[in-house]
Amino acid sequence: MNKEDYPQISHPRVVIGIGCDRGAERATVQRAITAALQDAGLDEQAVAAMATIDIKKDEHAITDLAHQQDWPLFFYSAAELAAVSVPHPSATVARHTGTPAVAEAAALLHAGTDSRALLIEKRRRRGSDGKNVTVSVALINPEGQLGSGGDISDSAKGQAPAGKIQVIGIGPGDSRLMSQRARQAIAAADVVIGYKTYLDLIAELLDTKRVISKGMTEELERAEQAYTHALLGNTVALISSGDAGVYGMAAPIYELLIERGQYPAKHNNSGDPDTQGQINGGQEAKNGRDSDRLAIDIEVIPGITALSASASLVGAPLSHDFCTISLSDLLTPWPVIARRLEAAARGDFVVVLYNPASKKRTQHIKIAQQILLRRRSAQTPVAVIRSAYRDGQSIEHSCLGELHRCELDMLSTVLIGNSSTYQQGGYMITPRGYRAKYGSQAEHSSEQAQGSEPSPHTRNQRGKSLPLGLEGWHAEVRAWLRSQEEPRIEAAMEHFDAPRAEILTAVAEQLSSSDDPFTSRLLDTADLSWALDRFSHLPLLQATTATPHGVVLNLNVAPADITLKESKIELAAEQIHLSIDTASINTLFLLANPQSASAALTPETSGLELCDIDGNLLLSLFHCRMRRL
Structure with missing residues (x-):
């Protein structure tokens, strides 16, 4: 046109x-x-x-x-x-x-x-x-x-303009996957604004429209133009591929409108303004503005995301917890991206990578791969989908260790499995967990025919939390410790992949019984001085500090060599000086082994454990006669 x-x-x-x-x-x-x-x-x-x-x-x-x-x-x-x-x-x-x-x-x-x-x-x-x-x-x-x-002018105050901005997600590009609401909104628009590539995908819907086409990286200009034409009373369609609220134009237009004092109305499920839930009512009261604001009407129309479209082409890779991370550092600092990759890998999320590479950005995917490989097997399934549901669509199955060899660009979406994901028959599948919990029908039938005891996973009840659910997993920790010939807190941390503070919480005295190898008591951090003074009459203490990566330092110190002054705990031993900022202490526990001495949490039978906000050990103090816990 x-x-x-x-x-x-x-x-x-x-x-x-x-x-x-x-x-x-x-x-x-x-x-x-x-x-x-x-x-x-x-x-x-x-x-x-x-x-x-x-x-x-x-x-x-x-x-x-x-x-x-x-x-x-x-x-x-x-x-x-x-x-x-x-x-x-x-x-x-x-x-x-x-x-x-x-x-x-x-x-x-x-x-x-x-x-x-x-x-x-x-x-x-x-x-x-x-x-x-x-x-x-x-x-x-x-x-x-x-x-x-x-x-x-006074006559203009309180008059809502006739204009409206509709932020439309058109889906991955196949017209069959665009919602009916998106089509209706485009048909009703006076002006259509968008990135040229996205407008080309819906060209057949634009024959009678005024079209404003912009280039890549001109998102703010698109928002400005949508705002301008809405002020003039036009209905504007602002186009995004996929879903406008996922790396799309929804955020830029809301930011612009609020910056200009145009607090938009919320919409109900029919797409009409919700007069009972205005954003501007609460926001203006908060900011001390009067209520006579012109409010441009805005509606965000959802679309099928690239991650949903890509996943549908390779099986069921997103059937359990997942996260999306963009590797583009045009708007996000790389250290932030790297921290998010590390957190996703640590949390065993299925990871979806947007913007994995471009002509200029060729190293980002390699560094991302290295970060993920710290926590993931090199054989972790990977799928690369390029131009999902568009001309030129391609699918490549690989593994995390070979990801850097895959053909990638800005039109690619990368799906990286978690520890349970597998590939078979050309499909990538992440189990939801039904079979792991309930077993297969064949297992149930076999157990009934043989009259045998049901296996552990067939004993799980439908609709009930797993034994390792929120209400049950602390009991599982205590049961596991009881089953060990030489129970140790560190071994429980490794077995359950949990930080020290979580294990100490699991053995709290109100939960433990006399046959449990450990019992703990959570203290208020304000009790730190009292907790340290408890050891003052003992001849010698063993002090231990450790890093999350396994570096452990053990010291023998006299209680007199441990001081609490201002915001520091200071430990002085031969040729070693240890300083801990008290602001880094998040939890404080007394910990005892009631089987080796009295069940009472006395200084002679219990130690002191200080943990940081991540639950990692900062410092433990024990009477030197006690067996290390």
Whole structure:
């Protein structure tokens, strides 16, 4: 569809607020204005006037351009501009001009409106002449009056514009997978805005629409244009592939609207505004704003995500807990991405990688692979799906150890299994856990025929938590410790893959019985001084500290060599000084072995355990006569 074939929509009327360095060239000013208009989805026909500060009356770049374009040019004093509330006041501008804003203030003052009508806030651009130009674009107030100044007119307050923004997820690209609601929304739109590649996927729905196509990385420009056209009363369709709320345009448009004071209405399940649940009611009360806000109507229409579409092509890889991580560092620092990869690997999540590689980003996937291999087998199943449900779709099955050899780009989605995922017959399957809990029908039949005792997993009851569920797993810890010839806390940590504080909690005295090898008591961290003083009469203590990765340090210290001062625990031994920040202490336990002595938690029969926020050991103290727990 050619641009000249688009249905015509009446132009908005806007005011250009302008400021520039002294001696800027006219071409520099012209390019700055053109760029700002383009970002707002407008052209020069929309300009009703230009406005600036009166000290620019002799600035030829501004005056000559206004004359050339036949744009009325208006000047305001510094005092008049300083009285206008703007989003971006500047102390530097105030020192040079006497007002904290020129472009924004001039545009708003002459348009007779407030900052909600700024289509383009202060936009600074440096020209080839080395001079800076600042441009703002303001929509003229609803009554169409120029130069009325002040706030938005009383007659306009409380009037919701007829415009609406529909943020639409079109799914993976196959028109058969687009929702009926998405089709209805596109059909009802006056203006459709989106990334060119996504618009090409729905070209057959755009024959009668005004289409604004933008490039990659121009998400904020798309949001600005959607906002502009909605202010004019148009229904706007803002297009995302997949689901607009998953790495899509939903967040940018909400951020923009709230930044501009346009608190959108919530919607009910019919897609209509929910008058009982307005965001602006609570938010305005919180921010001290009055309730007479113009609220652009907005609706987010969900779509099938790339991860759902990709998973459907390779079997059932997402049948248990999973997470999605984008490897793009354009908006997220790499250290943050790396921490998320490590956490996902540690938590045994199925991992879905978005944006795994591009022409410039070729090393990210290799580093991600290395992070995951710290916790995952090299044989962990992997599937790479490129262009799911689009032309050129391809599927590659591999394993984590070979992931770096797979063909990857920005159209690829990578599915990496967890410890239970397997591949068979060309399918990738992550068990949900039904068979592990209940067993197969064949097992039940065999046990009944033989009259044998049911196996452990066939004893599980439907609808009941597993033995290792929230209510039962502490009992499982105690039972396992009782079954060991030489029970040790460290061995239980390894067996249950749980931090020390969790194991200590499992053996709490109110849960333990006389035949349990350990019992503990949780103390308040405020009791630290009292807990240390309990050992003061003992001749010698064994102090142990450890890292989460297995480095252990054992010291023999006299209680007098342990001091608590200010925010530190200090331990002094021969040629060794150990310091622990008390702020790092999250939990504090007394721990005893009641089988080896009295069941009472006395200093002679119990030790002190300090753990950090992750449940890892910071310090343990025991009477040297006691067997190490």
